[in-house]
Amino acid sequence: MNKRNQRRSGYGLLYVLLLTTLVSGFASEAFRASRYQFFLAASHAQKLQASSLARAGVNLARAGLILDDNEFDDLEEDWAILSMMSQMSPLPVGNGFVSVLIEDEEGRQNLNAMNESELLEYFKALNLKRVKQGDILDLDIVEQNIERDLVDSYLDWIDHDDVERQFGAESIYYKRQRKSIPHNQPLATLAELLLIKGFTGDMLFGRKGNPRLYDMLTIYGPGKININTTSRAVLESIIKMEQPYSSDWIVDALMQYRPYKTDAAFQSMAARYGLSQGIVQRFKVKSEYFRVLATGIIGSVEEIVEVIVKRSGQKCDILVWREGLKGFE
Structure with a gap:
């Protein structure tokens, strides 16, 4: 074989090797692409299944609330037990699991239902603090007694005019900022507080010595608090408005005798501890507004649906529906 033929043979071999490499590369890429598409399809299917389970969890919670026909609500009702048990061990449904968290929105203080004087007293009782980092030695600067500002x-x-109060802020301030x-x-949501001058994430999520407002406040309901389902923190914040120095032991006593089956039963007990009608009338024993956080689980995929419902008789209407939540701070 002459040199020219040898050279052509070498070129041919290189060409074959190049084609082989390209073909194998294309095949490899095609395999990876198809595998990726399969993964996406499977992941999407799991997501849809988990979402369906979460929706089923919402309906399960609504059914539990409707079946509760007592004249009072407390944390030993069937709906509360369902919530607690499914949080401990999610309920098996088909090839997945469901957990439901049911919370009484009326176990919290409705911020939208308070007037100016009540807000002043309440924020003072909460002892909210605004903490800023100082310029010297990176020491925190703590602002207290800020209830008037807030x-x-x-x-x-929330008002309908554009006239600033003494320590407030209207559109001019926010435009500058x-x-x-x-x-x-x-x-419309508690997170809206973070948009308002003076309020901070430390207040909403309980950092830097602040109570966790996210767990204490609501924007739903007529304004009265269910004494049977409220937390110690919420109850103490209300009692402090009138009894700042003895609120601790009064709260202990009032919680010891829960559940109260009638408003009158609570009012009688509260009167023994010298609470005024103004404070006593802030509480009740029956609730209408609830928050449901339903989680559908398929394998490692979780989908969350959060709803606010209003229970009335044999109905449990959905007022707010949110999907695609990824949890809270």
Whole structure:
């Protein structure tokens, strides 16, 4: 074989090797692409299944609330036990699991239902703090006794005018800060507090010595608090408005005798500890508004649905529906 033929043979071999490499590369890429598409399809299917389970969890919670026909609500009702048990061990459904968290929204203080004087007393009882990092030695600067600032800013946010209160803020302030302007209506979510001048994430999520407002406040219901389902923190914050120095042992006593089956039963007990009608009338024993957090689980995939429902007789209407939640701080 002459040199020219040898050279052609070598070129041919290289060409074959190149084609082989390209073909194998394309095959490998095609395999990876098909495997990725299969993974996406399987993941999407699991997501849809988990979402369906979460929706089923919402209906399960609604059914549990409707079946509760007592004249009072407390934390030993069937709906509360269902919530507790499914949090401990999710319920098996088909090839997945469901957990439901049911919380009484009326076990919290409704911020939208309070007037100016009540807000001042309440924020003072909460002892909210605003903490900033100082310029010297990185020491925190703690602002206390800020209830007047917070109330003025909050009321300016929800009122219908554009006139600033003494320590408040209206649209001019927010435009300068390049922030959302006041909504001029009651809060739509608690997270909206973070848009209002003076309020901080430390207050909402209980950092830097603040109570966790996210667990203590609501924007639903007529305003009275269910004495049987409320937390110690919420109850103490209300009692402190009138009895700042003896609230601790009064709260102990009132919680010891739960559940109260009638409003009159609680009012009688509260009167023994010198609580005024103004404080006593803030509480009740029956609830209408509940929050349901339903989680559907398929393998490692979780889908969460959060709803606010209003129970009335044999109905449990959905007022708010949120999907695709990834949990809270």
